[in-house]
Amino acid sequence: MNDFAGRTALVTGGGSGIGLATARLLAERGARVAVLDLDPTGVPEPLVGVRADVTDEASVTSAVAEVLERFGGLDVLVNNAGIGAAGTVEANGLDEWWRVLDVNLLGLVRVTRAALPALRGSDAAAIVNVCSIVATAGLPDRALYSASKGAVLSLTRAMAVDHVGEGIRVNCVNPGTVDTPWIGRLLRAADDPGAELAALQARQPTGRLVTMDEVAQTIAYLASPHAASVTGTDVAVDGGMSGL
Ligand code: NAI
Numbered sequence: 677m678n679d680f681a682g683r684t685a686l687v688t689g690g691g692s693g694i695g696l697a698t699a700r701l702l703a704e705r706g707a708r709v710a711v712l713d714l715d716p717t718g719v720p721e722p723l724v725g726v727r728a729d730v731t732d733e734a735s736v737t738s739a740v741a742e743v744l745e746r747f748g749g750l751d752v753l754v755n756n757a758g759i760g761a762a763g764t765v766e767a768n769g770l771d772e773w774w775r776v777l778d779v780n781l782l783g784l785v786r787v788t789r790a791a792l793p794a795l796r797g798s799d800a801a802a803i804v805n806v807c808s809i810v811a812t813a814g815l816p817d818r819a820l821y822s823a824s825k826g827a828v829l830s831l832t833r834a835m836a837v838d839h840v841g842e843g844i845r846v847n848c849v850n851p852g853t854v855d856t857p858w859i860g861r862l863l864r865a866a867d868d869p870g871a872e873l874a875a876l877q878a879r880q881p882t883g884r885l886v887t888m889d890e891v892a893q894t895i896a897y898l899a900s901p902h903a904a905s906v907t908g909t910d911v912a913v914d915g916g917m918s919g920l
Contacts, residue, residue, distance in 0.1 A: 682706070687712070696711070710724040741790075755783075777823075801843055801845065802846075805828050849911050850913070852917045881920045
């Protein structure tokens with residue numbers, strides 16, 4: 677499939693995991709793709725790596741400007757950069773609440789604000805936000821992370837309504853537990869990594885973790901012309917967690 681031929685895309689947090697898988701897939705399907713990340717050094721050709729911290733407005737503005745100068749426009753924005761946090765509502769101090777919201781919610785806002793003028797110039801503009809199944813299902817010990825992703829889901833719908841008249845579609849994907857370096861780190865930190873992995877697998881009715889490619893394929897669909905009538909919605913890629 678070459679359905680992104682002539683298109684340009686920017687993927688935040690594309691130096692690893694779901695973001696990198698998505699950037700690679702969009703490039704395979706013909707797009708010129710830039711990856712914005714804290715550490716874009718390992719990003720393979722032909723992806724264009726730009727260093728930025730989504731919590732720093734100046735660094736986001738200059739990174740997006742660099743991408744626009746290089747590509748001459750932007751058709752697709754994938755807001756994927758995100759971090760996790762475990763704990764109940766009282767377990768995390770307010771500084772931790774601000775830190776996670778600053779990346780997962782305000783980071784998305786900063787990048788979107790910088791990219792919107794260019795997206796308005798596209799005749800096939802799409803934003804895909806990487807949300808999480810915790811936005812729609814209560815999981816234990818994930819209060820702060822869930823709140824951050826719940827905000828991303830609401831914002832996705834609000835943005836879809838605000839920008840539909842400008843021809844910009846906005847959707848999000850809600851992954852279950854995905855086999856990424858993030859989950860690798862979580863397992864390594866567990867007392868019993870084998871038992872932790874088994875518990876994560878058992879939580880999903882399919883009995884296994886979601887693959888990065890499965891999420892990337894869904895993001896690519898939502899960003900593609902095949903989804904031209906799809907806006908303001910969320911697609912779960914969660915092994916049946918929310919539906920069964
Ligand atoms: P990952 O940790 O493998 O990759 C995240 C990337 O984001 C890294 O390259 C990191 O450098 C970058 N990043 C983090 N903070 C940043 C910042 N301030 N500025 C710029 N870049 C930054 O994580 P993974 O698993 O690929 O997660 C990606 C997204 O998917 C996140 O938004 C996460 O919440 C979401 N997600 C992940 C799930 C999972 O099970 N792995 C499940 C549901 C959602």
